[in-house]
Amino acid sequence: MKRINHTIKLIGLVAMLLAFTACHDLLDEPAENRTFTEETDYTESSNMISPLIGTYAAFYSRGWENFPLISVRGDDVNHGGLGDQQDFAETDMFRYNKDYWMYNSLWEGLYSDIYAAQSAMIEFELYKENGANAATADQYIAEAKTMQAFLLFQLARVWGDVFIPATPDPADLLVADLSTKQEVMQFISDQMDEAIGNLPAVHPNERTDVRGGVTRYTALAMKALANLEMENYQAVADATSQIISSGKFSLEADYYNLFKIPGKLNDENILEFQYSDFGQGSGTAITYLFAFFGPENWTPAVTGAGSGWGFYEPSLKWIKFMLDRGERTRLETSVLFTNRGIAAIKDDPNYATLPDWISNTTPSGDLINDYARAMFASGKHYLPSNQLTPGRTGYGTNKNLIGIRYAEILLMHAEALVQGASSSAMTADAAVNAVRSRAGLSPLSGVTLDQVVDEKFAELAMEWGTRYYDLIRLERYNELNYDGRTFSANLTYLPYPQNQVDQLPILGGTQE
Template identity: 45%
Template structure:
């Protein structure tokens, strides 16, 4: 019944704007999910795949994101083992490496691959196979995204092609380059069967993946392969045909108003359904990791809980943004404490923007009225993963309750496009300058007359700080790894690009030790 309840709630999430037909809202207790040999049965299987994807553990994003010069693991001795990741002193016994690896492969093998097999089995008895083919393609895109994250963390990985656990245990390691080529080819295979629309335009599953989500993941895989012409071609198709645009306000892009905007290519969707009884991990992401610790948190709506204070934008990033007067994105990305402001002033930053000013009670208030104060764990707090307390449902006190988690944005498409061109690709759509200046215009910055690789990487640093390990992947790809030596950390280019395979996995999969 728990699985049944989850599927029903996922259906509700997808149909908040009456996007799905009535069948998704009908009681399902008398019909085993995923067993009925109908298109509706196939769709129930698809919804289960999305549920698994949205169920990523809270530790997955920090595990992916903590290695860049944009974010620190804060928190002192609490979860100190995560500092081994932040400081490039990797511990193969670290629990979060094992759960991230295990979570992705459980999704791909026991979840997505099995669901594809079930959908194909139903397709064998259906006259119209187009619905099933689309659902298979959607799940292939989810597989592609998770395999991409695995390659970015571990390099050489296992590439499953079925749900057979014995086959998985016998898989040889696939070289990173071949795994990335596989991801690109898998996206090509999915493309013909995917909806040719933005995710927020889908009428069946609003926010579900589309052709352009697959093209984005294809571009990312080829970016890591340094196959820049393939990146340019994929991003050009999105730019020319997808109807995407940048959300007009960077700050509110990461609040409720920006959910499923025209900028979104992939977004994890959550809801508390307006009740404390469903404001739980079962239906929400556990954002506690990113939130200000309780003694440094003074919400406008009393009783809304704080977080763990673990995800801290770096002083280097903040001073980079101040130097370029990139205030819109800085206000969005960083929550300032009075002690953090004092540190900036000690570093010579005396003409700070108004959003860093403390009130008489010693708290610095966001534009939405929540107070951020001093506490022992961090000088700064994450802003992109902050939802104003006034946007949380009445009678719900959970931090960030109901907030979606943005994964791929159109600005990333534009800046990957620019990166490909300045790295040698020939443009088939807009120029690198046009792409970069569109992103800069949203941030309120003047246009650049010419764009270099440094300009593009700076723009990506400003735009994507604290998001999905993008910064780490960028500087490593181009060999600018000295950027990672901030805050006393030392990155070794010969050894630190990939983390070790978790000991618990090596014990079960001896091919990982070869």
């Protein structure tokens, strides 16, 4: 019997936050170093799924600070204006502090889970060498590659030139060379080409072994995203065309509940970070810490439901943009209004009269009271108190976090076509109008790039920084100069965390 002992040290693995008692304690909690030691019998093929489950667990265990730091710099979203995370607010204003703990934690958290995926891929190869089903092993490798691709994609968008790990040993970073953002995106595209054929051609909610897990269409989506960053529009169109032609995905009619409990494993979702309280009012709950996004002060419809921390708000610029378009479905879903926020909108004479439905009471009956940090909160990160499992009180407990939606695929497809690509799967007009129809808007004819960009602004606000990275790619920098912000192209990327510069000399002096 062949046994292989191995020890894997993952740099700075941020423990998933399952419970919390004080906002300040969690906000300033440093990343933890963890060492995992494991003895595995690779001749036991039935155990091969274990490292796959471990890879998903690491992937889903996103540090709560990952998403807001990736997302806060667009003109769709603002930091909460007051509080003890001043450098988060400064980041939103394009004033960067390389010593800020959140930068280091994002870097370490993403790389930790990339190394977890790398380690799992080696394990799958060892199982295959020892008699495991080759097709299953190849599928699991492809799943790990796709999760790794998502993490590398975020790293390159945030920092530009980054490392592409070649082995599961973090010590390799001491001698590794940096890859340009373009090289990283090409690497992701090539990796997805390797993965696509080995993944099941099903919707994630059709998988029975790992329900909601990665499928062929997740890899195609990652290929499309990487090629969009490279402005390889034909490759974007080719990848999105395969997703569209599969017939596996559709837009959810109920936009409001798409982002809530009824939206879990929805037909619209292509990649989804899954969490659960297992339907129990107490005990173990695997959850993302949504409190960061929630209002500090509310009167929930269900007494005792906990409030949030108020650090993330839809921008007034975006709200006015949506009002100008006559939007209701997406605006009402995406924004939790306070009375102070409503008054701020009305302070502009052009918006002195607002639709009657704009209220500080949500469609689910939760009352959003005024609070100091922000005037609005993100409705896409809101779980109504009446959707909490009875007994649970933590803000957003049991809610999933959506990574990639079919709506984004349709709009990327349209963008590729108006940029000169071709496709027989769907026209740009049809793709944009499918998204507009769900939002209750009239159809367009002969859509332009400006109209596609506006539609992405409306549809994907507050989601993974999509708006910011669109503006950067299209060099529409002036849009980022709003509400006292001053942006220039040299501010595109965050500085490397000083803690990493101190450990990895190659990072020193590589950014201006």
